Amino acid sequence: MTRHRAPAAPSGRNACYLLVFPLAALLLASPPAALADPAPGSVRVTRTGNTVRVSWQAGSGPYGVYRSPDPTDVVRPAWLAGATQQTFYEEPVAAGIAPISFYLVDDPQRCVSAADCDNGINCDGVETCGTVTPVCLPGAPISCNDGDDCTADRCVEATGGCEYASLGCDDGDPCTIDSCRPGGGCFAVVDPDAGIGTAAELAGRSLPSYPHFEFTAAANQGTPVELAVDPSAHPAVTGQTCDVYVLAKRSAAEWCAGTALADVRGAPEARTFVAGGVRDNTFALAGSASLSPVDGTAIGRGYDLALDCNRNGTLDAGELADGLSDGPGFTVLRDLTQPGPLAVSQFDDIGPEPPHCSGGGNDDMRIYYPSVLNDPGTTGTYPLAVISHGNGHCYDWYDFLGRHLASFGFIAMSHDNNTVPGIETASTTTLTFTDKILAQQATLGGGVLNGHIDDTRIAWIGHSRGGEGVARAYDRLVDEAWPATQYSARDIAVISSIAPTDFLGPAQSDPHGVPYHLLYGSADGDVCGCPNNAVAQSFGLYERATGARQSTYVHGADHNDFNCCGFEDFSGPAGSAIGREEAQRVQKVVQLALLKQFVERFAPAKDIFWRQWEAFRPLGVAAGTVVVNELREPPARRSFVVDDFQAQPAPGTSSSGGAVTATVAALAEQREQETGGSFEWTGSEPMNGMTRGRNEDLGRGVVFEFAQGSPGFYELDVIPLARDFRDDTFLSFRATQMTRHPRTIAALGDLTFTVTLADTGGRRSSIGIGAFGGGIEEPYQRTGYGAGTGWQNEFETIRIRLTDFLRDGANLDLGNVLSIRFDFGAVYGSAEGRVALDDIELVKE
Amino acid sequence: MRRRLVLPLLALLAAVLALPGLATPPLPETPAPVRGVLYARPFTLDAPFRYDWSAEHPEVSSGLVLVLEADPALLRPRETQEPVLFVGALPAQRVTRAFESGRVVVLVPGPVDLASDPVWFGTPGLPEQVDATTARAERGLAARAAIAPVGRRAADAALAKGGPPARYASKTELLQALEALAREYGAAP
CATH class of the missing domain: 2.60.40 (Immunoglobulin-like)
Incomplete structure (x- = not known):
């Protein structure tokens, strides 16, 4: 370790000293006592593994710490590693790199008015001179994202205005057929007549x-x-x-x-x-x-x-x-439980409000980013993932997730979240911290993020009250024109809520049409899904999402398994806990795959969210871990909704207007909402065990049962105008076993049945859903809230490729499908059971 | 009539949450008094701030800093409903989150007379949803539950402990000053 006093102040500044240390340096002794800022004697340099950390106590400032390769030209925004109120700077090192020089600069660049700060660039916003500390502050870059995947958006430098041009998907190649897909952008297929395969x-x-x-x-x-x-x-x-x-x-x-x-x-x-x-x-x-x-x-x-x-x-x-x-x-x-290819750095931005992670202040954040950004010559942008913690939690509880995402090319930021007053304040924190990291990227962490955050690709991840907060934040952007300065609702690519509360209900906690994901642990002892408390029923938010939506229901995981340090709240049968480490493996897989799917349009990631977990378990996740998947495509891909049980309350007619016939027993179409405050099966509540919303939520489905020796069917006619299935890709529906019902208990295990398409010529083709592995999972065997065993009902999505019905020359005309039939009983799958069905539809990929 | 309706509902909520199968401790019954006021100090701010802990969001430029002692179960962070801490007419802002010690530092907006204004935990909910009407109803429930103000002697003792009114430039400066107080009373994590 070596330390040198700077021989002279860098030109034009009151530079105080120069710190030069070799990579092997572990500790830097105190700076000269004459220096007031940062706190005298507090500057330290440590190396842990491949990371070097320069830390100091904040002191009073103003000052800047610059990581400069040039001792004659120290003060450049790109080289700022820390400023007043910040306390450390980290970066990874690799063998063979030359010594790094840090300069502590007292009283860095000042200004008198905004004119002193104008950089002459219109599209990066209007620079200002700080009113508290008179230093130049970057402007808010002009956001031109119109949310339309089929337009090319740009800021016109000459005017500072936005220009939206229709995305020219036509590549001029007559060999390809080009189109723009909402949510997917330009996509081309080879012209079938081009003679290429x-x-x-x-x-x-x-x-x-x-x-x-x-x-x-x-x-x-x-x-x-x-x-x-x-x-x-x-x-x-x-x-x-x-x-x-x-x-x-x-x-x-x-x-x-x-x-x-x-x-x-x-x-x-x-x-x-x-x-x-x-x-x-x-x-x-x-x-x-x-x-x-x-x-x-x-x-x-x-x-x-x-x-x-x-x-x-x-x-x-x-x-x-x-x-x-x-x-x-x-x-x-790849194994998505393992880190990605990028080395990761992180730093904290600590605000002046104490105490740290213990109430009061709400101005701290931790940022994870690809270490390659430490190289000033690096170009390119990275999507932003914002993590909003839950009540009594802390922004530094998500290192495992933030670092994981950063290793796959995201800039992740976890922030203080003002959850104790409520969801409104939590959502405000999400909204303002998102603005903050975008607005202050030129200075945060020494400007290491500057120009590298893609402000048109933002993901919000929230936990618990924070999980509701991110949905509320989106609702405020959409319904209440929240004045975000750096982004808009169109820039939010996806939201993932982990076991969210539902304090505010559908009027305010509404994900609208943004792609929405719910991660939930069946052994949650806090936001428990309890039947008597609507606030604790996470799935209400999921049901409100009108765009693409996906849920991941993890058996044996509890509320705080999805952070590092929360209370033990496991509430399930002995022996069923999967533990924090395993729950976080699942979490890392699904939240990474989710962001890749919606932020980077990596379509194959979708398989993780709908295929039977038993048949397509992600690498790195334990074989015994049970996960129940639910997925619904956005409206643009629902090519024909056969029955969502919303528009037509009569059991004999589907919502699309076709006739419905059934021989299953005890059939009822109702709201998917438990009303008795108990999970006990009493025989008087058909939708017992449904925790899918509050009184104001209107989601409906059909429920029925079948007994040993008494098979039954549920059959929906397809209206004449919709009988041509040839352009569709999948038949999709969701189903759940009904908790604590005697027929569910009698055949405890995956429930299976058979789906049949019949055409107008009387030809039929049938597929047992068990062929794909698994089936409809039995409810998690948790007790409480009345007699019996079994927790809330778990909807699971089944998608069957329509061409599967034609396999091996099956005699069926997909151009004239007359009916879709579900057969239940021993011949068709499980011998008995009680099941609910919903969202029976055709989807197009 | 109102009392006869509300109290059984609260009792039912507490009873249901106490059912087996939940690892998170059940909510204590509310309204519930604090065990004591250990410290009280008036403050003024040069720069007011918007108060997030009530539906009305008053601008706060003066108030009272308190250190309270209470049943830790009332202070335990929960994701769902938590008992709302009231001092007089408004929910108080809990500055510290640690709960094991039963000590909590709180910030009370506006003028409060501890000799006549009660300090209690009300119906579980969100402070940001509490408006003046709700607060009045909660105060009525507290009174019917025989939750009384701490009284002049205890108030004077707490104020004596706190010392003369403090003046701060901003909420940030106030919060910085409360750090040492939280440590002193074991309310810091």
Whole structure:
């Protein structure tokens, strides 16, 4: 360790001294006693692992700590590492880097008026001269995001105004068909008439029963990927021996530019396709378990698949390929419980209001960011994730999550949250801290974030009261025109609430149409989902979300498993606790995948949120951990809602107007809301166990039961105008077992049943949902609130690819579907049960 | 009539939350008195601040700093409803969050006479939703529950402990001054 006094003040400033230390330095002795700021004797330099931390006690200022490579030109905003009221600066180091010089500069750049601070750039806002401390403050960059994925937005420097141009998705290439997808931006597919292969689903996994194969978008690293061809769908391949290529993902334009095939495994494999069914033509792709999932900060790597049946090394007309578009054929996901590829740095911005994390002050935040930003030459922007803690919690309780997100290319910020007065104050804190980090990026952490925060891609994550606070904050942006200066509702890409409270109800705690996610632990002893307390029922917020929505219900996790340090509040049966470490593994997976899905439009991440957890458990999560997934597509992708049970209260008619017939017992259409204050089954409350909203929430569904030896069905006719399913991708619905009901208890376990499509010609095709693994999960076996065992009802989404109903030449006309039927009983799945259904619809990918 | 309706509801809430299967301790019954006022000191601020702990959001430029002693279960942070701490006509701002010691530093806006204004924990809820009407009703409930002000002698003792009125430039400066107080009374974490 060495320390040098600066030989002279840097030009134009009252520079006090120069700190130079080699990387091995651990401690810097006190600075000269004559220095007043920061606090004399408090400056320290420590190295822990690969991180060097310069810390000091704040003192009175004004001063700046600059990390400068040039002793003759110290005071540049980009080099500011700390300022008055800040107390430390951290950065990672790597072997071989030259010594770093830090300069403590007393009384840095002052100003008299805003004119002194004008940098001449219109689009970065109007710089001002601080009124408390007369230093230049950056302006608020002009936000031109109109929230429309199909316009290109920009600030015009000459005027400082915004310009919105229709996104030119047409790439001018006649070989591609280009379109703009709301929520997805420009997307191109290869023109089927271009003579470049034939688009087909090929990658997925085999199933133990009909439809025998599931075409999927994602696979886990280390798991073999299978390829299947259904000869009835692609009769031309029968009898052919084709070279099967696994290719690096190509865009549609890249396919058009070149059809030469190059297998990432080194060579293609030859496969012969035979007459018969899909099972006869299913193969594990050789070496697929070794395919790399690494692709920068993405959570997986995309691949395309091609069958070169004339074996000439190019994809020719009529040859099948999976991925003839801008999307991949399939994606190999990495272990998302493990850190991403980027080194992470963090710093605290501590405000003047004490005490730290103990009430009173609400002006502290901790920021996590990719360490590459410490290099002043780094360019590029990163999306922002804001974390708003719960009541009695602290902003420094989410290191595990903030660092995880930053390692995958996010700038994450966890802030003090003013939760004790209530949700309104909590939401104000979320709103203002989001403004703060954007407005002050030029100075926070020495300006290390400056210009690197993408203020059009913001995710809000809130826990508990903070989880409701983020929904309320969004509602205030939308309904009450909250005056955010740096961003608008359009910049909020997704919200994730962890076990949120519901103090304010639908009028105020409303996620509206923003993509919304709910993470919840079934053993929550605080926001417990208790039947007598609407405030403690998190799913009300989920039900209000009108856009894309997804929930992750984790069995055996409690409220504070999702932070580092909260009370032990586990409230479940002995032996069912999964523990904080495991709960956080699940949390890291789903919140990272969520942000990648909605902030970075990484579509394959969606598989994590709807496929049966038993069949597609993320790497790194324990085999015994039970997770129940629920997902609903945004309205633009709901191509036909057969029945959401909202518009038509008569049980004999669906909300789309078709006839409904049923032989199941005890059928009732009602609000999905428990009203008795108890989970005990009394026989008088059909929707017992539903905790899906307050009295003002109007979500409805259908509930019924079936007994041993008494199978039954529930069948919905499809209205004539909607009978053509050929352009749709999935049949989607959600179902739940009804807690504590004798028939649920009698057959405790995953509940399964069979779904049948019938066409107008009387032809039928059926799929048992058990084929995909799992089924509808049994309720978490928690007691309380009346006699019996079983906690709140757990809706789970089932999606069946419509073409699965055609598998192996099933005689069904998807262009004329007459009815959708659900059959229950031993022949069709579980022998008995009580089940609720909702949101039966067709969706388009 | 109102009393006969409200009190049984509160009792029912407490009873239901006490059912087995919940690891978080049940809410104590409210209204509940504090165990004592250990310290009281008036303050004034040169720069007023907007008070978040009531629905009316008054501008606060003077008030009282108190150190209270109470049942820790009343102070324990909860995500759902917490008992609202009242001093006189408004919810008080709890400056410290630690609860194990049963000591809490609070900030009371506006003029308060501890000899005549009661200090108590009211119906669980959110302070930001408490308006003057609610506060009056809560005060009525407290009175019916025989929760009385601490009295002149205790008030004078607390004020003597606190010393003369303090003047601060801002809320921030006030909060900074309260740090040492919280440590002194074991109300800091």
